[in-house]
Amino acid sequence: MPHTQVIEQLKASLQTAYRQAIDADARLDELKKAGHVKFDTIFSTSEGFTTKSNRFTPYVQELAADMEGFIQDPDTFAQSLESYIPKLGLLLQTMQAFKSNAK
Template sequence: MTNQELHEQLTAQLKNFYHPAIEADEFLTLLSKRKMSKFSAIFAADSGFKANSNRFLPYMEELVEDQQALPKTNEEGFDVAIAAFLGKLQQMHNVLGQFSEQLKEKKSAPSNIGE
């Protein structure tokens, strides 16, 4: 895989996360307004993310910044940088996927939380 192909694949993956992250953040804002959200961060301090937020978009912004920095990384540091990026990308995939699945269940269940 060429660097260009890798860059395009990572860009596509990040784009796939963007709308679910926005929907998740909107739901988290709703829960917060209703005092139903009591956590301080999406990811633990040892997750590899520099961001520390109870919303997904700051983590998405960090992933985009990391992805944009990859082509500028020298050869010696590239393996470390791509491994760190892919680790964070996998965590986002797992957590956002679980959250999105729960959000779908909440929206389909007769409840007034999402209204």
């Protein structure tokens, strides 16, 4: 599969993550107002993210910046994907679990 198709699929996944992050962050805001949010970060640095936030949107923004970086530098494309794909998967899985459990 050419890089352009991979990039398009990654962009579509990132757009999905962004929409889900907006919904998840809104739900987190509701939970915080009710006094239920008592954590500082969603992901630890050992999970690959440099962002430290108690909301999902900043993590999506980190992934968008990462993607922009490997699009601009095709020489590091394969190596960048090795760290990018697990982070994207973890983000999507975590938001799905949150959505399922926060009902």
